[in-house]
Amino acid sequence: MPGPVQSIERAAAILRLLAQGSGRLGLSEIANSLGLARGTAHGILRTLQLVGFVEQDEATGKYQLGAALLHLGTSYLDVNELRSRAINWADALAARSGEAVRIGTHLQGKVLVVHHVFRPDDSLQTLDVGMLLPMHATAIGKVLLAYDANAAAAQQDAVKDGELEQFTRRTVRTHREMSRMLATVREHGWASDVDEAGMGEAGVAAPIRGYGGLVVGAMGISGATERICDSGGRPRPDLVGYVRDAARAVSRDLGASRW
């Protein structure tokens, strides 16, 4: 078994130190208290600052606990914040793919649509924001099931109670089918639904990640199966590429560095 990770231990010590007393300390005070080199302490503080656990006062340069730490129990990224950060990339995805774009997060075993961009053909469409979609029959839902442990747990409870709701004969039905499907999603890094939520409808989605790779939502396109899929019934590779690029761009803006 590997030993404790030193930098995490030190980060925890810095947080404890800041949580004590006045709560505002300079770099030297922190480094001296923990017997760390200034450079080492600074590196850890910078990382903690990046994830929002520590804030630095602009005027004095002193450090204190960050707001994100105080709200650790509530949702990490406000859905309206997510929309605001993703809106330009969602527009670009709709323009490039020619399809409607939706961004979803997990809410009590369902997909909550938090953003919707119309298909750019100027036909009559209505905003789906606030609507709930089934997890197991939509590309966005499958991404959330594959990467969001809480979403998966909520769904598993539902499966135990019996079969998943069937929308078409292609909707995934059993727990085993779903496990296999989610393994494929994790392997490829994206999900699709083809004639599963409704006949003739298809979608492609990819995860949106924040700091450290935490999945905060999923972004995808949806439209007629004949447009989304090739003649073999598989999602067109160019569309999959657009979706993944857009989701990665949002993730980068949110601070996910590796994806």
Add this chain to the structure above:
Amino acid sequence: MTQRYVMSIDQGTTSTRCILFDQRGRLVSVTQREHKQHFPRPGWVEHDAVEIWRNLERIGPEALAQAGIGPGEVAAVGIANQRETTVLWDRRTGVPVTPAVVWQDTRTDTLVDELSRRPDAHVVRERCGLPLATYFSAPTVRWLLDDTDGLRERAERGEVLFGTMESWLIWNLTGGPDGGVHVTDVTNASRTLLMNLRDLDWDPVLLGFFGIPRAMLPEIRPSSETYGVARRVLPGVRISAALGDQQAALFGQTCFHRGEAKCTYGTGAFLLLNTGTEPVASTHGLLTTVGYQIGDQPAVYALEGSIAITGALVQWFRDRLGIISTAPEIETLARTVDDNGGCYIVPAFSGLFAPHWRSEARGVIVGLTSYITKGHLARAVLEATGWQTREVVDAMNADAGIALTTLKVDGGMTSDNLLMQFIADVLDVPVVRPMVAETVSLGAAYAAGLAVGYWPDLEGLRRHWHRAAQWTPAMDPKRREDEYDNWRRAVERAFDWIKPTAG
């Protein structure tokens, strides 16, 4: 080499951005750099024009690198800029002689009072379509010429040049002291108080009124026309458009027909209505301004309704009250309640702009009871933007004699669904958001691409416009009227707060 892209430079109040667009008007790369805001005294707001130029020197090439192209693949560059901000610089050295004075700066309030009391003060609105206010450039130029010894003489000899930000950047791009082109466009010139709205040229009467020497002024050119070729930063690229940022947004929203309007929601909000090739004088507190001019075609005019505080109220809620930690959270908080609980906020932080123009008004929160929660306050914050829009739209309908049928919106606040729905509800017309939210940059790019034949005509540009979202009115008419009545009563309570100083 084929020229596949058009670049826009958006020189805004807080940052400068470069965006490359492809032939279908789609965004290809974006770079951005903020500049410092200087507040040397209460009411003063300054920028360092050199810092802004250095930022452009950096982000221009970065935008090309991000797209993996060279300047040879850029058909043209267009500039959209913060309006009215004044730069004075030395023609020989290229160095600014004073800090740039930003449109928010109120140092000229005493001067403006003095000028307004002159018997011939009526010439201002008659000739340029705008009221005398600190907001516009001419009083600032006059103030700077009075303030610095010898500056007026140097300006008269043409040694010191005036320009708004687009003039400053074009002059630098085309060589600076070494042959730089000193031009402005009709939309920016229309905001100085010095341009005759019909002749589209500097008005000798207005120059005389403000005491500003003609020798320091740039040449006024159409908004869409090649002014010169960049010799620095983007060598060889034609500079083919300049528009004030709000006019650029009107152009980017493709409001090319009389009666089409857009509203940009940022710190403040600016609603512009295309009124066609004739200027419409406002009797309801709106500004008459130039919308754009393409080459040698007649200029297209606009009515403008400026709202000082919209997004700034959300920022105040976040930064000063600390009730939310990010601006989008205002929607989350507002959704914790079903209505405003009877509470209204009138954000007259520095008076009220259109349609009231009451500088002595100050902000009020009315209808407070022990029932009110921070959720109700958050609703009232968002509703203030909706009602202020309604007041401006009512004024537009009255002035232009045509009722608005749809409002095209853009800007950061359009990501707030609750607000957009509320605006549709209180205006009782559909609110639509276009697919490219960056309408300011897109407008500058469109105007530049049009000038060099990259895009053939306005109708071609209209085909790029796609609806990304639409909010349809759903408010009960009775409730709309009751709420509007409450809002108007709240606004009355904001009036007459600052007492005139004795003497």
